Amino acid sequence: MSRSSLFRFALQARDGQARAGTFTTPHGDVRTPAFMPVGTQGTVKGLVMEEVADLGAEIVLANTYHLYLRPGHELVHRLGGLHAFMRWDGPLLTDSGGYQVFSMAPIREVRDDGVVFKSHLDGSSHTFTPESVVDIQRSLGADVVMAFDECAPGGADHAHAREANRRTLAWLHRCKARFEELEGMGGYPAQTLFPIVQGNVYEDLRLEHARRIRDAGNWEGVAIGGLSVGEAKEDMWRVLDLLDGELPPDVPRYLMGVGYPDDLLEAIARGYDLFDCVAPTRNARHGTAWTSEEGQVNLKAARFRDDTRPMDPWCDCGTCARYDRAYLRHLVVAGEWLAVRLLSVHNLRFVVRLAEEARSHIVAGDFHAWSRDWLERYENGGPR
């Protein structure tokens, strides 16, 4: 079976720019739009993968940077690959480590041949090159491999962003060459390589990068990086609108790092398909939960002390089925670990389900009216 037949993207419906599709991978199908829970270190924090599957997630993301440093990709490979290691038999994506190297590792040198960085764990020195990042992700064995990119920080000036784009494109060619070289050698599972479009909020850079990337290969998916990094929301929507016409049309579009409920709907409306964000589990660690009619709330608030309603009366997650706000608040205030677990289940289900509902409304052709009502209710407790 040829590799290309193992990854497919079929569009079932369009509603304006919004798309409902199915992304087929060797480990199963992902119905899009879809939210991907983040399993940074090979675990979606605090949850077992059966729970992640139960909450409806069809694809999970893990971090190359973290797994490279600990426990090491060779060990994961020797133990049967990341799917086996983390007990997840479904579609899996590993990021390139670019974002972490540029945001977490404090001391570094960016050269045309790669990035020298220090481990945030022990200060030891490491180098990521386009080739090594592909090697690591080949060893991990996720279905989707991300190309190594330079993610210019939010607020970078035009020259800085242009230089990062130039490097990211050069690295993409080297990632692709290495990816194909390893494919020819055999011994690795079927994988696909997604490029990452950078360019910060600069329209000319985004357009040029998107065009050059589109022309650089026969991609089975494409990612948009460098957004949701501190820029104004309108800038993000402007870039997404702009890119819509320049991206390969028949592949899934992965908007990296986006995942707050309202942002998810705005991005889906603009034709984007895959999303990831650590907010559901990070918010849970802070005692924060999403609700359909009160937006984002923090359970430490005294008003939840004897509130016997579920976290969100409209939610179908296990937490909302069994626990009330009063008990959840007690767990949060008492610093109990179970609070994080139960709120992670709720928050993840909240965004996974939001993408599911968006999909069904795209298919039904009433996505935009539904989305407007949903956002109105989420933000203002209305319209009921």
Next chain:
Amino acid sequence: MSRSSLFRFALQARDGQARAGTFTTPHGDVRTPAFMPVGTQGTVKGLVMEEVADLGAEIVLANTYHLYLRPGHELVHRLGGLHAFMRWDGPLLTDSGGYQVFSMAPIREVRDDGVVFKSHLDGSSHTFTPESVVDIQRSLGADVVMAFDECAPGGADHAHAREANRRTLAWLHRCKARFEELEGMGGYPAQTLFPIVQGNVYEDLRLEHARRIRDAGNWEGVAIGGLSVGEAKEDMWRVLDLLDGELPPDVPRYLMGVGYPDDLLEAIARGYDLFDCVAPTRNARHGTAWTSEEGQVNLKAARFRDDTRPMDPWCDCGTCARYDRAYLRHLVVAGEWLAVRLLSVHNLRFVVRLAEEARSHIVAGDFHAWSRDWLERYENGGPR
């Protein structure tokens, strides 16, 4: 229905001093010997109560001191009692707060009418009296209520221990009076009050306390406190042997704070029935697990790095069914929350099952030979 019919203890078998029984409560039966997981703040750390039931636990303990301070017993009572609050429909026991007041609360005054202590949370001043401790536990609504006791520290001299015993006995009479007074008033669920035998390692004090307590009421259970607090193991076994003949014979005997696997078997051999200990979950937080053939191990050890065996090949818990040591070690070393959860499930199942197995060997009449072999294998990796 009279209260006395709601709590029963039936002995099914004896093997030497070891006993197999059934302790009946309004919320169900507890087959003894039994290990009780500790749900300090109304949660067995990190686990949902369905998991606690799945690992075979038939009774759970919660801490009066902690729940009194946070979220407050009145709130728990208003929300339907502790069973409803923590989603546990089985037998439930609350301790008296005595141990916490004497071990955690840093500044205090011990008077004949009660104990003045400062909250470990915010330094605020509180007073526990025998009456208030009964009131709190009546509000919480657990099946078993513990009498307020003065727990003299390990190493206390004879005079100190004797004074603590005198006070504990006086408090017991007041606890009993208050307990019966509230029972007469109605509005509370059926509960039973267990006295606590103190006396440190002093044989004369232990014997006298046990006799006076036995004569002070028609108890449906009795607890042994003030052991496993730093004394030599032989002192603990000596006291337990000594007390065997002085305790009410037809009620469950709860040995407080004992729960390491080897100690559990030694205490069961001496005729004790109920046990609790935070070690299973506390050890899990430190990356420590119990195994049948290697005793207690810490997963940080490098030898577990690529060990693809389950934590304990002889264990039937969910963790051992699905995960290997290499992955668990990665989670421990990476500081992942899931490690604590998975090891808590394993460690709790390990001791719950140990008590289950002890019971079946008591019934079969071969407890002592089995226990000797089990300890030999646990401590020395033999005899296989």
